[in-house]
Amino acid sequence: MQDILSMTYYWLKAGHLIFVIFWMAGLFMLPRFFVYHQEAPAGSDEAARWVDRESRLLKIILTPSLVVVWILGLALVVTTGAHTQGWFIAKLVLVLALSGYHGWMSAYAKKLARGDYALSGRNLRLLNEVPGLAAALIVVLAVIKPF
Secondary structure, eight states, X not given: OHHHXXXXXXXXXXXXXXXXXXXXXXHHHHHHHHHHHHXXXXXXHHHHHHHHHHHHIIIIIIHHHHHHHHHXXXXXXXXXXXXXXXXXHHHHHHHHHHHHHHHHHHXXXXXXHTTOOOSOHHHHHHHTTHHHHHXXXXXXXXXXXXX
């Protein structure tokens, strides 16, 4: 029985990491798409193509990956009992913040689709760094387990 549980853990972990990679790739791409979208002339065919690209990225890659990351991550927590450890609580806070960032990006995509360009290209380029910083901290917490 222990062998089966052990193998389940590794499959959950592999799946979790695979979908984290998909999710992070999308989080890196979407703000860049926003920059290109905002640089396109408002109401142009090019702007319409960016709306379509942003929507497809969210619907096909980002949101499904987010859901699978959470499902597999919670399954790992149940399997390992990590919820009592400090490093995991810190990681959870960062993942919740990154999930909120994902939600905000989704809402901003809808604003852009309506022609509401609330942020500058510079601000969007800076926002593009958020997932990288979060990922670095999350990886350190999960691998090093500093507390």
